[in-house]
Amino acid sequence: MDVKRIQPDAGLAERLMNDLALLAEPSFKEYKTTEYIVAFLKKTGINPSHIFETGCYGTLDFGAEKTVAFRSDIDALPANPDKTEYKHLCGHHHNMTALLLLLEAVQRSEVKPKVNIRYIFQPAEEIVSGAKFMIEKGCLDGVDCIFAAHAENEIPMGKLGVKSGPCMAGSHHIALTFTGKATHAAMPHLGNDVITAAADYITKAQMIVSRLKDPILPGLISFGSIHGGSADNIIPDKIELKGTFRYFHSEVKDTIEKGMESLASGIEELYGVKIEIDIKDGTHPVINDPALAAFICDIADENSLPRVPFDKASLGGEDFSEYVRLVKGVFVWTGANEHGNHPPLHSGDFYVPTPTVVASADMWIKLAYSIDRYFG
Known part of the structure; x- marks a missing residue:
């Protein structure tokens, strides 16, 4: 099968991004966001096995030996000093949209991946509590490796940045x-x-x-x-x-x-x-598995997905670290720099262009349909 034929829906990407941006909510209060995600999944024929007050996870079970997880955080940041307004100033609406596009593409395709797909929509990353919560609820049970993507303002729009080893502090x-x-x-x-x-x-x-x-x-x-x-x-x-x-x-x-x-x-x-x-x-530090990171780069190159040489670790923190302490994983950056001087993450002007989320979703699709080769 030519995996290049399976593409994310760019029109759907823009709609999802806009909808999720309007629902921005604080950590462990992502009620409407969770409702939206669950409703979208059910509309595409997916019924999450574990739905919490905020956050959910489940598995697309294709009867495969290996299970690969994709994680998205779902919370937002305060947009004013008194915390009465919240916005996705860290781009978590990008992360959610990319994962939803992957799941929609798999459901739409007649050909299925040769691995099971565990999808994790995690609350409360911004207060570094959500990953532990989801792990305690069993989201990593039976998982062989895990991936996450995040928009990055220092990388040109739509290009991937994959670092081997220490990634975030x-x-x-x-x-x-x-x-x-x-x-x-x-x-x-x-x-x-x-x-x-x-x-x-x-x-x-x-x-x-x-x-x-x-x-x-x-x-x-x-x-x-x-x-x-x-x-x-x-x-x-x-x-x-x-x-x-x-x-x-x-x-x-x-x-x-x-x-x-x-x-x-x-x-x-x-x-x-x-x-x-x-x-x-x-x-804890996010340490990308070197072999998995190299595999992602190979898959990107095979499918002509643009990427940049990227060996810059960030001193920012990420609770994705809790997952990769237990299973192998990789945290991938996707470029959001549209005009050469993009507003930084967590700033009031930060935004994610649609081509960024399409690139992330495309990477997830290609990886989901190729990762069985990594396991041999």
Whole structure:
């Protein structure tokens, strides 16, 4: 069979993208989005075996020995400070549409893939909780490998970017509370200057990644929130500091965590303050399976699907990592850069052109009909 003859429906792609964009909802509140997905699947003759309050999954069972999973996240991001409006500023409507187009094309075709297809519509990626939820509900049971696609503003529109090995970073959260004795700003010696202590901590934390870890291995510490104080002439008794750190290798994670604990002890002694530090796990690194990544590139080339050499890892986090810790998988980027200066992900102006989602769906179709060759 010439798999090139099975094509995604471009007109349907645009309609799905527009519909899903209008339904954008927050994590674990994707009620209308889930209803829309389930209704579309049933209209195409697919009945999901597992439908939750938000999210669903199921299997197109063709009696094959192997089962291949395709995952899409379904939640959106707040579009204003008070979180009363949500938009797909990370392009999850693209991810949903690409997977729906794959399923529609398989249903439409008289020839079926030689593998079973597990489809996963996952809630709550943006709060890195949805993958664990779906795994607990059994979405990976019997799955041999898994794939996901995501729009990328740095890649030309419609071209694929497939990276082997480390793809997205482990992302963990830091919260520190500095407490001391408040005092007049003109008499700092009579209290404990928690503001200066926090500022010193922020500055010295960068020495952890520049001097304590192996410089060959990537790592990053960033602080995005600092709160405290009520007047310009009062040194407060408490400062709250929040941030994140990123890594690809476990030894870097260990170095950063130990370094932050040691730094807190030193700052406490120097300034006479008390520091409570809370480090919470977010996501693990996304590590693309090298053999599967190479196979995807081969399939793309065989089917004349445009792609770019892509060896750039992202320090962004993705809970797709939870899946690839359990089964082999690949996270694929699809170019959304339409005019050479595309708005970045998570920005208010970010959008996904229709050719991007058509390219993703086309890749999934070609992969679904060829992946049996990978298993031999």
